[in-house]
Amino acid sequence: MTKPVYLDYAATTPVDPAVADAMVRHLTMDGVFGNPASRSHGYGWQAEAAVESARRQVAELINADPREIVWTSGATESDNLAIKGAVAANRREGVRPHIVTSVIEHKAVVDTCAWLEGQGCDVTWLVPDSTGAVAVDQVEASLRPETLLVSLMLVNNELGTVTDVGAIGAMLRGRGILFHVDAAQAAGKMPIDVTALNVDLMALSAHKVYGPKGIGALFVRRSTDVRIDAQIHGGGHERGMRSGTLPTHQIVGMGGAFEMAGAGLDEEMGRIESLRDRLLSGLEGLDGVHLHGSVTLRVPGILNLGFDGVEAESLMLGLRELAVSSGSACASATMEPSYVLKGIGLSDAQAHSGLRFSLGRFTTEEEVDFAVEQIRLVVTRLRERRRASA
Structure with a gap:
């Protein structure tokens, strides 16, 4: 070797060569390089069309509506936006918010929940079984009247173990508790259906699926019951949930990578x-x-x-x-x-x-x-x- x-x-x-080729075509003057937020000329319209096409490609892999896909810089930001945003939008006056997660979640979830503990939240840290799975009865036993969010990963990044988030999600949906799932290691490795899994918020990453680093997405279920507050402000992009100029070439790369993953x-x-x-x-x-x-x-x-x-x-x-x-x-x-x-x-x-x-x-x-x-x-x-x- x-x-x-x-x-x-x-x-x-590694970025798939076909994905890299598509990204290059959205970088230079002879390609689609415009700002998707520029609505006054064709360069912006072309970029916006490319972004929305990629949004559909990402949504299709997880059986979501394209309007439920919010672009982020990666799964770490998506996890932060989901967890911090849910707490900010749903905490009640005089009630100490309660979150449920596990001790083997990705650091993006572990560190976010630990930070929230220092901000006045209670966190229950579930211990999985010897295989790395968290059972629905464990989650159910941990719930309180003030529980507003449960955050568990679909596939553990060190073990590869799959947790039955569908059963957990169904139980939580019946109680009106938000369910966030980190699916960075699941996308492109197993079928995902956010409707069947009863997920409210799902973090996704491009660079785990042969797309570029620096781009990800957060699935946010379209429902009046699902509310998150933005954590990055400055222009109100992505329906007010995540401000910032969209990186068209990276988004196109993520869309293409997710489409390829689904097809094969x-x-x-x-x-x-x-x-x-x-x-x-x-x-x-x-x-x-x-x-x-x-x-x-x-x-x-x-x-x-x-x-x-x-x-x-x-x-x-x-x-x-x-x-x-x-x-x-x-x-x-x-x-x-x-x-x-x-x-x-x-x-x-x-x-x-x-x-x-x-x-x-x-x-x-x-x-x-x-x-x-x-x-x-x-x-x-x-x-x-x-x-x-x-």
Whole structure:
């Protein structure tokens, strides 16, 4: 291999070449470069048409109305807008707002909810089961009269575990409680239907779906029951929910990426599942390998594996020809054990041994076989070195 095999698709995906080509056509003077908010000339009208076409493409992947898609800079902003915006719009005088979430959510949700705790909100931090799933009865038991929002992710970014948000959403809808779902790791990896899932707010990201970084969206269900206050002000764009000049080229990129993901979803899921099984079967016979998360309720492209007697950081250093991660890219600056793995009940030692392998559109069988060879080689070498120094 001339360069490291990329197995970190959960951190980010490369932009699909067809998406990149479409973006370039919306950047320069001979393309559609205008400001979508410029309503007095053709350049603006063309840009607005491109933005609205992309809005439809994003909406179609999750079975939403295009008018329910609000452009943001990414899933992190979408999570912030949904959670902070819901609290700001729905808190009642003299009542301390209550939010329900889990200890293994993405940092964009964890840190936002922790910040709101400091602003006078109560937060219930649910602990998932050993697979990383939160059950509907857990959520129901945590509800209070002052609960205004529940925030849970559809697919965990470190484990790949899928939570039954449909059952949770149905229960919450009957109680009039807003339901926010981070679907950054689910879009393009599994079918999504916001109506069937009973979701009020859903965060989406382009760069997890072979689109560009710096652009995302928030689904906001069209209903008088769903109210959020803007967190960025200055012009009242996006129906007053998110101000700022729209980046036409990035939006076009997200729309194109989501359309491609929808068109090839079934085939891609089957191909990735086959590659996943190839990787796991290749590691059979290597003792002390553990799959973290659900065995069955998961997206196929994310695998978190633990290796007894081997720290993930040491393993990554040894796997110089593979691009993998020891957890979320948003938490990789710390040497602390993964809070997600700790959150599902693993010890510090077990959490330190977890390594995330994520497969994607451009992963090949040859790359998977090479990865298996390297993992077996390095794990065996590290264990022998540890035994020799004991």
